[in-house]
Amino acid sequence: MSDKVFDTPDAVEAAYVEAFQSGDPEAMMEVWADREDIVCTHPVAGPQQQGKKAVLEGWLSVFAREIDIQVLLVRVRRIRLGDTAVHCGEEHLVRTSDRALRGINNYTNVFTRTAKGWRLVAHHASPGRAVGTAGEPSAPPSVPPDPGSHLH
């Protein structure tokens, strides 16, 4: 496992976004806790993935499908429960080339504080509100509305 130390759940989430955008499987797995009970749920309506191998394979499948994507985390709600943290929010998936908002996922992330900083133990993403839906103020105003599909 990586020697990287994430001081906060937000730092884990930032590394998750970076790994997602760059399609980097190694960087993606660095954000996860080094345990076999981690679970990842993608919004593509397949089964959940448990364990490091299955979670990695899930992300490889995402990275094979998705390119040219910027990920913005929006409306992040943070629940702190001691050495566990839960973040719920929206992933806005934006096409890098023309800045079109392709889709909005709802997500729930669960983090645990380990000896080597915070790590992800569960990630659940699913199709969120339709692109162009009357948003709340926290939705990024710079992103143009565009009928999009849900993905990752």
Add this chain to the structure above:
Amino acid sequence: MSDKVFDTPDAVEAAYVEAFQSGDPEAMMEVWADREDIVCTHPVAGPQQQGKKAVLEGWLSVFAREIDIQVLLVRVRRIRLGDTAVHCGEEHLVRTSDRALRGINNYTNVFTRTAKGWRLVAHHASPGRAVGTAGEPSAPPSVPPDPGSHLH
């Protein structure tokens, strides 16, 4: 809030299933922690709901839509993190009248241990694998009898 004490996350989840099936808003809210940062994410692609009032309203909307539904929790994976627990699995939504499997949701539940036992702090459900998908052994080969109603 209720004086009910749930000794385990499983007990919370059983009460959640019961409340869901019976379409009982009061019983549903009893399973949630008495805090304003709780978040519920339904599989209907709308926005997430945060806070007791919003979570209740979300469930009222579910209960208005769904009747005659039995809920089975299948393939439950339990992650224990001290006084927090994370359960990931599938909700099998079964029509009570004819035992037809109407849908499968993936879910992630986050529980916290409070002074009054375990409570739910985050629930995220989303469309799972298609009904009839070649399942793993843990998929119910036929739906066992049990009373109930309702879905989300």
